[in-house]
Ligand code: AMP
């Protein structure tokens with residue numbers, strides 16, 4: 001009887017230690033998210049498209065980026081190019097994460113025939129609500145297939 005209660009105490013001790021470990025780990029993660037100002041990417045529609053938890057009309061992807069058709073096209077060809085890693089907007093670009101931008105632009109140029117944009121296209125990046133950004137995951141609109149007006153408005 002005495003031996004059993006010693007075992008019980010031991011398992012209780014281990015159990016509490018595991019619970020504390022996970023609780024502290026979770027608190028640290030929440031703190032990290034808060035400090036870095038990173039949103040919950042679980043709620044981000046373009047993160048979901050990037051990890052394929054929701055479908056899209058995907059034209060190209062690699063480990064860093066994806067290109068898919070815009071759901072509400074404003075031109076005969078209206079594509080969106082996104083980094084797979086969540087970056088809220090162009091305002092969040094730093095020396096550390098900017099390599100993905102050159103990768104996206106190099107890929108658009110490389111794939112211009114496949115994307116049917118050739119040498120006639122416009123790249124638009126709305127940054128912030130006042131510029132018209134509605135999805136807070138960095139994305140570049142690729143517009144082509146008609147004469148585009150200027151200024152865009
Ligand atoms: P912006 O207003 O610059 O943030 O652009 C967001 C764009 O995302 C709009 O042109 C929308 O039509 C497009 N969009 C939103 N949800 C989806 C989706 N699930 N699949 C494809 N395009 C989308």
Ligand code: ZN
Nearest residue numbers: 044047086137
């Ligand atoms: Zn995202």
